[in-house]
Amino acid sequence: MPLPSAEPIGLPAPAWLLQALLVLTFSLHLIPMTLTVGGTLMALYSEVAARLSADGSGYRQLAQRLWRLLPTITAFTITLGVAPLLFIQLVYGKFFYPASVLTAWSWLGVVPLLLVGYGMLYAQSMGNQAARWRPWAGLAAALSFLGVLAIYVSTMSLTTQPGVWRDMYAASQGGTHWHFELPRALHVLCGAVAMAGGLAAVIGHGAPEAKFGRLARRFGLAWAAAGVILQIPAGLWFYNTLPSRDGLLLPLVIAAGGLGLVGLLAFLLAGVKERRPSMAWMGLFGLTLGAVALAVQRHLVRQAALSPNITAADWKLSPQWDVFGIFAVLLVLTIGLIGYLFVRFLRAPAQAERKRTDAHQMRVG
Numbered sequence: 475m476p477l478p479s480a481e482p483i484g485l486p487a488p489a490w491l492l493q494a495l496l497v498l499t500f501s502l503h504l505i506p507m508t509l510t511v512g513g514t515l516m517a518l519y520s521e522v523a524a525r526l527s528a529d530g531s532g533y534r535q536l537a538q539r540l541w542r543l544l545p546t547i548t549a550f551t552i553t554l555g556v557a558p559l560l561f562i563q564l565v566y567g568k569f570f571y572p573a574s575v576l577t578a579w580s581w582l583g584v585v586p587l588l589l590v591g592y593g594m595l596y597a598q599s600m601g602n603q604a605a606r607w608r609p610w611a612g613l614a615a616a617l618s619f620l621g622v623l624a625i626y627v628s629t630m631s632l633t634t635q636p637g638v639w640r641d642m643y644a645a646s647q648g649g650t651h652w653h654f655e656l657p658r659a660l661h662v663l664c665g666a667v668a669m670a671g672g673l674a675a676v677i678g679h680g681a682p683e684a685k686f687g688r689l690a691r692r693f694g695l696a697w698a699a700a701g702v703i704l705q706i707p708a709g710l711w712f713y714n715t716l717p718s719r720d721g722l723l724l725p726l727v728i729a730a731g732g733l734g735l736v737g738l739l740a741f742l743l744a745g746v747k748e749r750r751p752s753m754a755w756m757g758l759f760g761l762t763l764g765a766v767a768l769a770v771q772r773h774l775v776r777q778a779a780l781s782p783n784i785t786a787a788d789w790k791l792s793p794q795w796d797v798f799g800i801f802a803v804l805l806v807l808t809i810g811l812i813g814y815l816f817v818r819f820l821r822a823p824a825q826a827e828r829k830r831t832d833a834h835q836m837r838v839g
């Protein structure tokens with residue numbers, strides 16, 4: 475028996491357009507999401523290293539810089555998750571709803587985990603830098619975000635496997651199922667480590683303080699290298715678990731890997747001794763493009779897995795171009811605004827530093 479359609483009114487725009495927007499908006503979510511997860515892990519590591527090493531001032535400064543950036547990055551993660559959530563319900567609703575019902579309790583757990591993680595980040599960004607609770611608050615934030623990551627992997631991977639739902643539902647109707655896939659999670663986690671490394675490298679290449687800058691550049695390069703290199707076995711493991719490996723899949727995987735390596739090469743060329751901010755930005759851009767290639771790959775895998783269960787009735791068109799037009803205009807404006815805010819946000823620390831130096835010079839003068 476075919477699965478019933480979840481959208482009786484029909485799609486407001488052609489399925490291909492909604493799919494393209496799903497991939498676009500998911501890519502926009504993926505960038506801050508990897509920075510949230512990887513950045514929190516890196517800030518926690520730096521927070522602990524600052525306490526354990528003899529001269530922990532560099533690590534303390536890095537932790538401070540990251541804790542200060544993370545609430546804003548996480549706000550981007552959360553708000554940029556809304557659009558793909560709407561598109562996935564529209565295009566793949568009949569697969570997504572059963573998967574979220576089967577995993578209901580863990581799925582509902584996303585909200586409290588986000589509240590804890592976000593709250594801990596805010597706590598970190600203010601108050602006494604040497605307070606003893608800091609590493610514990612950092613650990614709570616990291617565990618919360620890793621929990622959210624695991625829940626998303628569980629529910630989203632179950633979305634693509636309607637074949638297993640019947641047995642799961644027969645076994646229990648309590649919404650307590652869990653469909654975590656380790657290779658899929660490691661794939662995201664390695665990307666998160668690499669992106670956090672890229673962020674630290676960018677911070678280091680832009681930092682006016684020589685000692686701290688060198689430490690952030692070295693540390694960032696090490697994390698970026700670890701993330702990209704570990705992604706090779708993790709990515710191959712994930713690739714081997716995929717039910718379908720046809721068409722564009724292999725070229726996209728190669729492209730993603732190649733872009734990751736290009737990003738890493740840019741960080742290597744940027745070096746750790748000198749400040750080369752534009753090269754470091756190119757590295758982060760390479761990693762970001764690699765992540766976007768993986769978002770496309772992920773979509774193709776889902777489409778290939780679900781297409782036997784998609785009927786013409788599911789994607790019946792019932793156009794609402796007026797509403798869609800308003801959405802398109804707002805989307806373009808939003809992307810422009812996010813780009814503008816992002817640039818302002820990244821320039822803010824350097825501008826604040828310059829203002830402090832100018833004020834100091836005026837006082838001395």
Ligand code: HEM
Pocket residue numbers: 496497500503507510511548551552553554555556558559560562588619620622623624626627628630631658662
């Ligand atoms: C720190 C918070 C978050 C983390 C760590 C996170 C992590 C993830 C991960 C790992 C995936 C990929 C899952 C997979 O397919 O294996 C994902 C996908 C997704 N996330 Fe997030 N997420 C976060 C917040 C959110 C929020 C708040 C929303 C919605 C408001 C959201 C919406 C989505 C959607 C819709 C997808 C799937 C898109 C698609 O399949 O095309 N996320 N997220």
